[in-house]
Amino acid sequence: MKQTDLTELQKEIDNAKHIVFLTGAGVSTHSGIPDYRSKNGIYNGVQESPETILSENTLYERPEIFYHFVMNNMYFPKAQPNLIHQKIAQICNKKGDLITQNIDRLDTKAGNKHVTEFHGNLYNIYCTKCHHSISYEEYSQNYIHQNCGGIIRPGIVLYDESINPETLTKSIEIMQKSDLVIICGTSFVVYPFAQLLAYSNEKAKIIAINKTEIPTPGIKQIIGDAIDVFKFLN
């Protein structure tokens, strides 16, 4: 990572009128939440593919498999936001928005008031039969709703489900009004999230901060751990 890159990033942030952050798992790994797409991620060694388990089909046809997978691998209720969440929150509350792929709610915990959760969040739990909202504590006991016998689920977008249309519309509006786009902690290969870039304002500057280069041509790339970058920022 070059010092000049960091200085340039700070300058772009200072000069921007409206910033959008597009974030992924790399932001939450420092809070102890494993990046399920990286080598040591939670999906390693799982017999069945996550795409199969995290589907509507498994949720309804084999609810115990779905439930044990999410409970054992995806919930980290004690996790706390780290410096990256905090600095992004600070900037967003002043002049920006965050669109995140993360479902861990840590950005909201960090006090960010402009969070769009592209894939929903794990703590928005409800009964699929009576639609009552359910607490994490209750869900952690059982996946069957005691009141009605319905299957309980988290409000995350499953692999065979589409993005909520309102979330998509809101995300596109944010992209169009932002003059600085900062991609952070994501390999940026998951669609349709990665397609959001196609909606950026034509005058917007685009900067990516990630451990590895992302496959998007023509943008500024800072290769490194996002936490080292955010430590530097004001």
Ligand SMILES: [Zn+2]
């Ligand atoms: Zn119910």
